[in-house]
Amino acid sequence: MERYDIEKLRSLSCESVAQRLGITVQRHKALCPFHDDHTPSLTFKGSKFKCWSCGESGDSISFVMKVLGKDFLDACRWLADEHNVIVTSFKVQEVSGVQEKPFDASRYERFFERPFLNEEARKFLFEERRLDERVVRWCRLTSWRDRSGTPWLQIPYFNREGKLVGIQNRNLVRGATPRFRFTQGGGSISLYNQPVLNLLRPGEPLFITEGCSDCWAMLSAGHKAIAIPSATLLTQKDVELLETWNLKHETTFHMFPDRDAPGERLFLQLQKVLPSLVHHQLPPDCKDFSEYYLKNPSFGCL
Numbered sequence: 001m002e003r004y005d006i007e008k009l010r011s012l013s014c015e016s017v018a019q020r021l022g023i024t025v026q027r028h029k030a031l032c033p034f035h036d037d038h039t040p041s042l043t044f045k046g047s048k049f050k051c052w053s054c055g056e057s058g059d060s061i062s063f064v065m066k067v068l069g070k071d072f073l074d075a076c077r078w079l080a081d082e083h084n085v086i087v088t089s090f091k092v093q094e095v096s097g098v099q100e101k102p103f104d105a106s107r108y109e110r111f112f113e114r115p116f117l118n119e120e121a122r123k124f125l126f127e128e129r130r131l132d133e134r135v136v137r138w139c140r141l142t143s144w145r146d147r148s149g150t151p152w153l154q155i156p157y158f159n160r161e162g163k164l165v166g167i168q169n170r171n172l173v174r175g176a177t178p179r180f181r182f183t184q185g186g187g188s189i190s191l192y193n194q195p196v197l198n199l200l201r202p203g204e205p206l207f208i209t210e211g212c213s214d215c216w217a218m219l220s221a222g223h224k225a226i227a228i229p230s231a232t233l234l235t236q237k238d239v240e241l242l243e244t245w246n247l248k249h250e251t252t253f254h255m256f257p258d259r260d261a262p263g264e265r266l267f268l269q270l271q272k273v274l275p276s277l278v279h280h281q282l283p284p285d286c287k288d289f290s291e292y293y294l295k296n297p298s299f300g301c302l
């Protein structure tokens with residue numbers, strides 16, 4: 001793992017990390033998991049935590065290490081996966097011998113002109129996720145195999161003009177870490193599936209999802225959708241794009257927040273700039289929309 005990535009993980013909001021671990025946080029405080037706590041002694045500030053009773057303290061990485069009993073590297077991997085899409089610079093030279101450079105769309109565009117789905121990708125997309133083939137084609141998902149034989153799904157990010165702006169890679173080996181990697185220079189990645197905005201009719205609902213998997217499920221269920229790459233990585237640029245869109249169009253925004261605190265926080269953050277954002281509640285047995293879609297392939301919430 002690169003130093004850059006570790007710094008990125010270290011700077012994650014420790015409060016969000018605690019919530020992803022299932023710890024209840026109220027007013028930046030929680031019951032300390034490191035001693036027998038009866039009044040919330042653990043406090044969060046930015047990427048740091050501190051217990052005013054037993055004295056445990058540290059950052060997001062050491063928090064995960066201590067709570068889950070993981071070593072440093074495993075804690076980093078857990079954080080990267082749990083937060084969906086932490087940017088990991090992808091070493092192209094590992095597979096192609098090419099020197100690292102900023103993201104150069106012209107080198108990758110051709111991969112998405114004739115997408116190819118290998119056996120693992122087809123299994124993942126059509127059997128496990130039961131996605132609509134038209135959605136997979138629209139998203140121009142393709143697959144490849146690295147030098148060690150690991151199959152990857154390649155997910156292109158296009159801007160509204162249809163220009164390739166970044167690529168996310170998803171490991172197709174079940175349970176493998178890291179689950180996600182960005183192609184180098186893909187750090188400017190923002191809203192996923194922006195070209196769908198060009199198809200929106202006035203007043204038509206637009207769903208905002210967390211992560212591209214939920215976006216594919218939403219599209220497969222027959223709704224127009226875009227995705228925030230991750231609840232914990234909402235950028236100012238994404239917010240501005242949505243705000244500008246909202247002011248110019250009569251779109252109604254909808255969301256099924258993930259059933260956890262970061263999911264709800266993302267909803268509240270977005271609602272500030274999109275006052276009309278409609279909250280849809282997932283049933284208790286579904287933690288995100290992908291799961292809901294698998295159980296109800298043709299949901300009729302609208």
Ligand SMILES: [Zn+2]
Pocket residue numbers: 032033034035037041051052053054055056
């Ligand atoms: Zn404590």
